[in-house]
Amino acid sequence: MIIDKSSKYTRDVQKLIKSNSLSLVKIEACEKLFEEDYKHISLRYHQIKCKKDKNRYSISIPNTQYRILATVIDNIAYFRTLLNHKSYDRINKNC
Numbered sequence: 846m847i848i849d850k851s852s853k854y855t856r857d858v859q860k861l862i863k864s865n866s867l868s869l870v871k872i873e874a875c876e877k878l879f880e881e882d883y884k885h886i887s888l889r890y891h892q893i894k895c896k897k898d899k900n901r902y903s904i905s906i907p908n909t910q911y912r913i914l915a916t917v918i919d920n921i922a923y924f925r926t927l928l929n930h931k932s933y934d935r936i937n938k939n940c
Contacts, residue, residue, distance in 0.1 A: 846883045847921045848876060854913075857927040867911055872927070875906045875913070879922070895940035903933070 861867040878885055889905040893914075902922070904913040910930045916923045928936070 846880060846917075848880060848924060849921055850924045851926075853926055854924040861911070861927065866929075867906070867909060871906055871909065875904070878907075879904060883922070893937055893940065895937070897940055901940070 858869075858872055862869050862872075875888070879888060879890075883890055883904075887905075887907040889903070891903055893901045893903055895901045898916060900916045900918055902915050902917050904915060905911075906913065906927075911927060912930065912933045913927050914925045914933070914936070916925060926936075
């Protein structure tokens with residue numbers, strides 16, 4: 846699958862690396878695994894029921910509390926944001 850990263854996603858990555866909450870190695874490993882095999886069990890890749898975005902998916906970064914929210918259309922995954930589980934629940938609550 847092809848990955849297209851939004852500017853918000855890139856800012857989120859930089860912010861988490863700067864605060865030492867998450868390492869660049871883990872993020873890049875997750876992205877590479879997603880490109881090679883997006884159905885890998887450790888990614889816990891699944892669709893989110895959302896009225897606003899019918900193509901919204903969640904990707905877990907293995908062994909962390911962080912999730913990537915993506916919009917998948919055809920064979921392109923548009924990475925929208927990277928956030929922790931608490932923020933993830935808040936964003937998807939009234940989706």
